[in-house]
Structures are given as structure tokens and as C-alpha cells.
Amino acid sequence: MSLTSLSRESTVCQESEQSLESLVAADACLRCTACLAACPLVEVLPHYAGPKRLGPDLWRQQQAPAVEDGAGGGHGLFTRRLPDPLPYDLDLCLGCRRCNLACPSGVEPARLIALNRLSGRHRHERKTAFRDWFLGRAYLLGKAGTTLRPLANVMLPTRPVRFALHHVMGISGERVLPPFANRRFSSLHQPSPRPQLPAAPDTRRSGPPAAAECGRGMLSRKVVYFPGCQVEYYEPELGELVLNTLARLGVETAVDEVACCGLPLIANAWTKAARDQVTANVERLLAWVENGWDVVFSSSSCGLTVRHDYLSLHLIPPNLREAAARVAEHVYDLGSYLLRLEQDESCRRGKQVQISPNKASGVAKHLAGIGYHTPCHVEAAAQGRPWLTLLRRLPDVEVVDLQAGCCGIAGTYGLKREKYGVARAVGRGLQQAVLALDQPVVATECETCRMQIRDLVPQAQVMHPLQLLDGLCFV
């Protein structure tokens, strides 16, 4: 057998394994429609097929013809061809994962939808292929914008540019895009030299440290920060704040090379490019993790992608799966890391300590109350709302948990011309919740949620929670 055919066979095996695993997951679907009741898109789009049909139903249908052929007949229960509009519907899914949370059987319809989309089997003819290619590589816009700023910042809001974006590129001309940063984060903080992979894996770090257990499994207090595209091209000051905060709390910090987490590529179904990006990220992060570093993200979506999607969407080649799992164990959202650090410090000192702001900073100094929006990806991670916990420690500031559901933007989704209206319709609940605040000041850790809230309520002041917390320290 030639090497080529071996390699092909291995790929086939891998795909079969994935199919089987996904089919088993799909078969757990009871068709109870709990996912449909939770889907924010179903309420605003008359023709949207919904998570049940696009996820488990579609997986079953793919397998049904083979079953029928093999059995010489079959019962035909799931063999009815799903109609053509479905591929377009696959593109409509927001990826908010509320269906995953609603499912009583643990099916994870959003994951099956993403797998269906990435498989390419149902891809409709892309009329906006260049736009989708470009948005899948959102860092290109950041690179171009920061290179051409301040001209880019002056030109971007102008009518001719918006017209061109809308009609030529397919990016909504109504969408308020964030201005590019004057300096890239990487020009302020050179990426730290990456450590070499140790010859033997560090067995002391065989898993994540256990929480709330004094005396064992404490954090290493060495953190490599993954800035992501947002901090690199739009909010370098947030990255600065992250590093300063961690340093103040006695954590050794390093900065990873700027790279995209791969989420835009996954969302826009550029499967091969996503696999390449994911593989590169895992190889890079593994070197840090194996040398005792934890990985911290300030973007909740990037963090969830690395921790969850790399493995669950089968984007990792088989030889790197273990590595990806190992990296995932040491990936933290910044808020989660801070709360974990607080527990560790309590254990270390033998008494209860808190990470608290010594005062409110920025606009919070002048406010009696602020709203907190929970991004869908934070809900999907099911790891609580660390930033809400921390914000509630602000002295004399009431923090309102908006609990208003999905904002609708879903990353690059809400930038697209044909989806801008959908994104706004989904975000109507959040819009009303923000407008109901005494003063529209909102904190949320997701960068695209912030973009959407600014779009929904132009007068709102929206920021990362860390930007409201001044001088976080152990108290």
C-alpha cells in the first residue's frame, strides 16, 4: 500500500470516527423541540429551520440512505430528503449555543450544525465568497486598518466607503465599525520568546489544578497572555491593562505571538484554513503549557474556541489531540483566572482574601449603576460569570445583571449585509434592557457584543469589565 493511500485511509478513518461520534450524539435527540424554544433566531426568521433540523436531523438523514441500502428497504422514518434551503440555513445559525444549554439530552445541536457547516457537504454556492473569505481572516482588516490609520479611521465612517463596503464587499454599510488603534499591541509588547518543548512532559501538570482545595493543585502563577485580534488591532490599552493587573497580583506574565484563535474561520466555514490555524495555535501554546504556564484570554469567545471547539469540532489532527486537550486544561478566561487566583492566595495565606478594586475607574467613578451583559459564549462555557462577581465588588456601584439573552451579532455574522437586520432583530431584547438602565453604561467581556451594543444603543458607553475596575489587588 502506498503512502498516499495510507494517508487517505487514515483520513477516512478519522472522518468515519467523527461521523459515528456525531451520529451517536444526534441519536440522543428526542425531538422534544426544547432547542427550538431556546433559539433566538427562530423567533425572528420565519423560514429558519432551527437547531433540531439543522443539527441532529441532518446527521440522521446523512446516514439514513446507507442504512436503507444495507438493509434492503428500511423504515423510511428519517429518510425524507431535507430540502435545498437547508444549506443556507446552516449559514444562518448564530452559533450562540443556547440550544446546547436547552437540550435535555445533551445533544449539543450547535456543535452538530457547526460540523455540518464545516463538512462542506451542504455548502450552497457562495455568492459572497470573497467577503466570507475576508471575514474569516478578520485580522487582515485589522492589519490593513492599523497600517493605514489615521486615514482608515477618517475614511471608514464616510458614506462612499460605507457604500462600497455594502455594495461591493457585502459588509453592512449601517454597521458601526470600531476605530483602529493608533499602535498595535505587538508594537507595545514584543511577543515573549517561546520556550522549548521539554523532552519529557511535566507530569506534575497532568490536569488542571483542582479548585477550592488548599495545599495541592495551585496555579503556577506564570501566565502567557493571548491577546487576539481585538487587542492587537483595536484595543491595545485593554491588553496593557490585563498585563498590569496580573503583574500587580504577583503573576509572572508573557505575551504570546499575536494570532487569530480561528473562530472567524470556523464560523465562515473555511475548514482547511481553520485546521491549519488551529494546529499552529496548539503547537505554539503547547510549548508554554508544558513549561508550566497557564494561558489567559481577555476575549471570552477566543478562550472558548481554544478550550472547547478545537477538539469538539474535530479540527485537530489525531496526533495533536492529546496536546490540544492538554492545552485546553490550562486555558482560562481572565475573570476565571482572577477568581481562581483569589482562592489560591487564600489557601497560601491561610485566611480569606479577595481580589477587589480599590476604587472605580473611568466612567464608573461617576455612576451609581452599570449593566452587565453575559455573552452567549460565557453562558455556553457554564463556568459562571466571573466578571459579574468582580464587578459587584465595586464600591458604591450597583451592577445590574441584564439577563437579556443573545445580542445577535455572533462575531462576523452581524457584519454581513444580509444578516445585519437579523442581528439587530435578535438583539432587540438586549437593546430594551440597556435602554431601561438609568444611565446606559454596559460592561461585557466579548468584543463583538460590545460592538453590537454600541450599534443597538449608540448613546451607550460600553467597555470590558476590567476597564471599570481600577487597581485590582488582594484585600
Add this chain to the structure above:
Amino acid sequence: MLDEKAQLVVVGGGLAAYAAALAAARQGIEVLLIPDGGKSWALFGGSFAARVQTQSEPFEALVELYASAAYPLVAAKPAEPFVLPTTMGTVRAADLTPEEFQAGDLRRPDPILLVGWRELPAFSPAWAAAAIRQRLVEWAGRSGDGSAAPTVLAGTLAISQVLPQLLSGHTPVDGDYPGFNWRALAREMEQPESRRRLASALNQALVKADLPRPVRQARDEGRLRVALPVVGLNLSQSVRREVYDLTGLVLCELIGLLPAPGGIRAKTILDKALVSAGVAVRPGWKVTRIVAGEKPTACGRVQGTEEGFAITGEYLVLAPDLATDPLSCLAARLPHDFRQAEGRLVRAGAALYLYTDDKGKMRPVSGGTHAFLWASGYQAGQEAAANLVGRIDTQAAGGSRVGECGR
């Protein structure tokens, strides 16, 4: 890392859990609600049966809650439940139900016209009407009184003609709109212009239809009922009122569409009430282990699957829902030591229908039905909260308790 604290942790995603959380929060208690173990709102028709109620005024709190959301419930006379038609052609008994369902009560003699939408294949009015007629005949045979049975008719409207904007830009597949979903239709029906178009379409269809004389008479007298699979989502009362004003037709809603409009409305009402009462809701947390009463001073503690996170509360209400997940529901996973919680742990709702078998395992009782569970859930939740409220120090709420709970 997950680490949140509250005075009362409520685990469960059904009516009992919501009721317990709401009742406690309204007493000034810090409440964390983990809606694990029940996602059955999509299956909840929206009506309540009272057969297992034990108190004299079982539904008072529910009626009050719905009324505060401007969505009134109607109660049947004791032991005379409403008989409501469903989209499947079956009937369902209910003692407390929203007005749009109650209007379709089959005990009333007024004729009822089941109307479907051609593009919404989930409901076939002709089939459902035939099945309901059959049931009414059987019913009359058993009771010996067929005089009061209403005439049941069927008809179909086309969205493409009545509300064409809903289908714009969408190409049918083999004449079908398979992706069409009722929630968007319901929202569209709430628009003033769409309500008028619906009223006009119904009027025209009835003018053209060859109706039997008693039905025509009922139509002229404003007694003819038109049952649709869904009548709006959050503004169903307004839709009904406007259509009646314009046409004299009494709009009613059939139970049975999935996900259930009644359940979605109920959840919306409860969600809003929870938010305004300040309850922290944490969807997606899977509770896998419960440790209670480890030592007398220890706090109740719920541990989850990811990274060993801990949810700490002084008191726990467990209100798992059996409706969607009877085999692996939380109650079945409860260890015996929950009994040692010294009054800090209270079960509610579906858990009331569990018994402990010879081997000490919790099992659901046989014969329980979905309606039973929903009927008692709200009250059970309230009772659970009432059991605990007196023991919780409401003055201690608000972050000052960090560190006191079992680290």
C-alpha cells in the same frame, strides 16, 4: 472557574424550581437558580390541571403572577375541568388555563372551526377535526347527552395570501415551506396590519364557505369560534380582541404545537419575574454531585463537572423535572446523605412524586402524568421556599458572607 455563592441555591428547571426561586427572592433572599434537570417548557402546553391539588386555593399565586404580566388565567369550576382541543385531534382537561385556550372549551355548545395554515404542515385541521368529532361522539355516548356537543369544522388559510411578507424571498420546495416555523408567524400576527389582514381573510373565507345553518347563525350572533394553532406570542390577547372587534369571531388557540406556545409564554412570564426579583439564573450548569450536611456547620454545596467548580449556598431546594429526563434526572442521582441536611435541603415539584425503593434508590412513581407534574409544580415550589424562608437571615445577604460557606 466557577465559584458563586448565594443564600439559597435552587436546582431545577421546571415550574417548581422557578416558583421556589421567585418566592424566596421576593422575601429578600439571595437566590441562585440552576435550571438543570428540566427543560420541558417546550412541551408544556400552558394549562394546569388540579387533580392532585390538596389545598383549597391552589392556583391563587399562579393567577396573580400571570395577571401581573397582563396575561390572565381562567379557572374552571371545581371538578368541572375545561375540555380543550389539541392540534393532534385529542382533548385535554384543564382546571386553569389562559383565555385563548379556554375559548376553545369543547363543553361549550358554540361551533368551532379549526383553521390551519397551508405552509405550516405541523397541523392538519381536517384530520384533527375528524378525530375530535369522533371523541365528542364517544363522549356523548358515555354521558348520554349529545345535545351540547359543538359542531367542529375545518378550514385552511394560506400564509402566502394572508401574510405574504412572511414568505418573501423564500422559494418553496415541492410546494412546501419546510423551514417555516410558527414563532415567526406568531410574531407577525401581532403586528397591527397583520391582525387586520387576518381578520379580513377569515371574513372572506367565511362568506365564501357553505356553512351549515346553525353555524351561520352562530357566526351572525358572534358565537362562532375559530381555533388556530397559534394566536400571537406575547400579545395573543390583543390579537384576539382586535379580530373579534373586526369580525365578531372568537379566536382561540389549540394546544399541541411544538415547541409549545403556552410553555414559551409561561417561561417568558417567569423569566421576567425572576429578573425583576433579582434571581441569578445560571443555565448550562450540570449538577453531578450534591453533598449536603457534611458537618453541622457546613453549607450546602453543589459540585459541577468542569474544573471542579463549586456552588455554595446555605440552603438548597431541589426541584428536578421528570417530564423530559426521567431516567437520569437529578432526583434519581441524589445520595442518601441529603437527608442529613438538617432542614437545609428541601425537595419540590416532580420530586414529590418519587419514592425510595428497597435498595434505597429514588424512583418515579408510576402513573404520574405530565399534567400532574405541571399542576403541582408551582405550589410545591412555593411551599419549599416557605419552608426555608423563616430560617434564612435576609439581613446577611449581599456579599458579606464570602468565606463563610464551606471552603
